[in-house]
Amino acid sequence: MLEFLxxxxxxxxxxxxxxxxxxxxxGSFTPHGLMGAFLDFYQNNYVxxxxxxxxxxxxxxxxxxxxxxxxxxxxxxxxxxxxLELLVDTKxxxxxxxxxxxxxxxxxxxxxFYIVVTIKSLxxxxxxxxxxxxxxxxxxxxxxxxxx
Numbered sequence: 001m002l003e004f005l006x007x008x009x010x011x012x013x014x015x016x017x018x019x020x021x022x023x024x025x026x027g028s029f030t031p032h033g034l035m036g037a038f039l040d041f042y043q044n045n046y047v048x049x050x051x052x053x054x055x056x057x058x059x060x061x062x063x064x065x066x067x068x069x070x071x072x073x074x075x076x077x078x079x080x081x082x083x084l085e086l087l088v089d090t091k092x093x094x095x096x097x098x099x100x101x102x103x104x105x106x107x108x109x110x111x112x113f114y115i116v117v118t119i120k121s122l123x124x125x126x127x128x129x130x131x132x133x134x135x136x137x138x139x140x141x142x143x144x145x146x147x148x
Contacts (some may be wrong), residue, residue, distance in 0.1 A: 001060075002034060005034075005038055008056045009049070009053060009057075011041070012038065015037065015041045019037060019040070021036075021037070022036045030074070031078035031082075032074070032078040032081070032082045035083045039082065039083050042087075043087075043090075046091075046095050047095075049095070054096055054099045057099070058096065058100055058104065061104050065079055065080060065104050066103035066104075069103075079104075080104070084100075084107060088111050088115050089115045
């Protein structure tokens with residue numbers, strides 16, 4: 001996969017060689033480490049990537065993810081959890097989303113639903129509870145001041 005990423009995204013080679021955050025001291029790396037490094041590259045360079053690069057990337061991703069419905073392949077898992085999942089509901093994600101194949105899209109949509117329903121709902125509920133407790137606290141403070 002590293003060779004594929006460098007072939008499709010030549011600028012990724014320099015990023016990979018200069019950043020050892022995702023590699024062990026002996027140079028080895030896990031699929032999740034590779035996808036983490038590529039995620040950094042993608043987020044910093046997505047505006048300069050062309051349709052052919054994104055299409056080639058998503059075809060490769062789709063081949064790996066669709067061939068692994070039981071989630072046994074660490075690389076397919078890394079594509080989903082260390083790359084796609086982290087792009088959902090972001091500007092870099094908006095650029096790659098139209099190129100996703102069926103299996104990747106299924107994962108994407110599932111996670112996007114989770115983001116929209118869970119995270120955004122929690123933010124809304126947090127604002128409601130915060131307002132309620134602020135008002136309650138102000139009432140308690142006012143009552144305490146009256147008793148002095």
